[in-house]
Amino acid sequence: MSRYQTFPLAVTALLLTSAQPAVAATFNVASTDSHEHWQSMALILGEERHFRAVETHSYSDSTLSLNTTQGVCDLPWLEMRVTLEQQQGESRAVNLVPARLRIDDNPIIDTMAEFITERGDDGFYAHFYLSDMETLIAEMQSGEALFIGFDQHEQEPWYMTFSLDGADEAITRMQALCSAAPATDTAP
Numbered sequence: 001m002s003r004y005q006t007f008p009l010a011v012t013a014l015l016l017t018s019a020q021p022a023v024a025a026t027f028n029v030a031s032t033d034s035h036e037h038w039q040s041m042a043l044i045l046g047e048e049r050h051f052r053a054v055e056t057h058s059y060s061d062s063t064l065s066l067n068t069t070q071g072v073c074d075l076p077w078l079e080m081r082v083t084l085e086q087q088q089g090e091s092r093a094v095n096l097v098p099a100r101l102r103i104d105d106n107p108i109i110d111t112m113a114e115f116i117t118e119r120g121d122d123g124f125y126a127h128f129y130l131s132d133m134e135t136l137i138a139e140m141q142s143g144e145a146l147f148i149g150f151d152q153h154e155q156e157p158w159y160m161t162f163s164l165d166g167a168d169e170a171i172t173r174m175q176a177l178c179s180a181a182p183a184t185d186t187a188p
Helices: 009-015 133-142 167-180
Strands: 028-035 038-045 048-055 062-069 072-083 092-103 109-117 123-129 145-152 155-163
Touching: 028 167, 038 167, 048 167, 062 167, 072 133, 072 167, 092 123, 092 133, 133 167
Parallel strands: none
Antiparallel strands: 028 038, 038 048, 048 062, 062 072, 072 123, 092 109, 092 145, 109 123, 145 155
């Protein structure tokens, strides 16, 4: 993948339509550590704990993150966030599109990405449906770059590339923070 485009204007215009006042949950960020182009951290709201390895270096308005949740550390998810011009008025799934992921020269992973907005958040999220997270994480920890391509029907695909410099350390620390977190009581 050698062609890179910015966030499509048509999708941006679609996402910017909101009229309701927004109220979003804001997590406290704790235990932040830098790892070259990546960071690792804990996100805390009351008893709820999430842990993140995030790359903020490649784009000024976009991040790529690998995330885990306290109590289910073995179910990580990959997410990309693009900052929009205003807070969104509603939480909704905007679209489900074919996507391709590739780390360095490894085989392409064909998947689907769900485009989502969250009420009160100025972000647009892409959540990736991946069946083999263990392999993806191992490739991220040893790779140099992660390439993402989104199909846009009749338009040219939208491509992005994220650096993996420091991903190994950030992911390892994220997993350690999650494993060390106390168990939560889910009983009513």
